[in-house]
Amino acid sequence: MRIGELSKATGVDIETIRFYEKSGLLPPPARSGNGYRDYAQPQLERLAFIRHCRALDMSLADVGLLLQSLQSEDPQQLASVDALVDAQLARVRARLKSMQALEAQLQALKSRCDARHEQHACGILAELVAAAHGEACACHGEKPAEEPRR
Known part of the structure; x- marks a missing residue:
């Protein structure tokens, strides 16, 4: 799925998704032949996890620690x-x-x-x-x- 679809599916703004990628919270997606980001189910689930943590007012640093703990x-x-x-x-x-x-x-x-x-x-x-x-x-x-x- 493209970034717009991921945004709609999770309720996370496109710029925020890009920020999470740059900060390392969300791994970069595969790129399709035309260079578009191609997100899969694991990225959707991880982004939903991040969004939930942020809804609990957790800092990005804490979200990062929680993501590390998942594995x-x-x-x-x-x-x-x-x-x-x-x-x-x-x-x-x-x-x-x-x-x-x-x-x-x-x-x-x-x-x-x-x-x-x-x-x-x-x-x-x-x-x-x-x-x-x-x-x-x-x-x-x-x-x-x-x-x-x-």
Whole structure:
């Protein structure tokens, strides 16, 4: 199959497929007589594997390690797969915690608005302006940290 067909079959952009080839994640396909790339089932399956790993927000380096582990029977290398997933879980949990803090900040900011804008100024904008002036704000509960001088 040609690169366009591979792209449609996997949902991976053509330029991304070429990038994966250049980076070594996807082995170069055979070339037909006219020079077109000719992909086969193994490349389709490998690309689907890469896409799935990327959907799990794994780095390209981690995807490379997982691809190497696919062909290994070494217990240590296979155990490294567990460690890789544990590290990815830790990153996701840290991002979730950060997103929950962001949600709380936005809720605090939103609480400054009672949606009666015809009667008074927007409380959200007032808070954002106050923070820009170095004053305490509802979303952070304190004055913003000063930028280090250079």
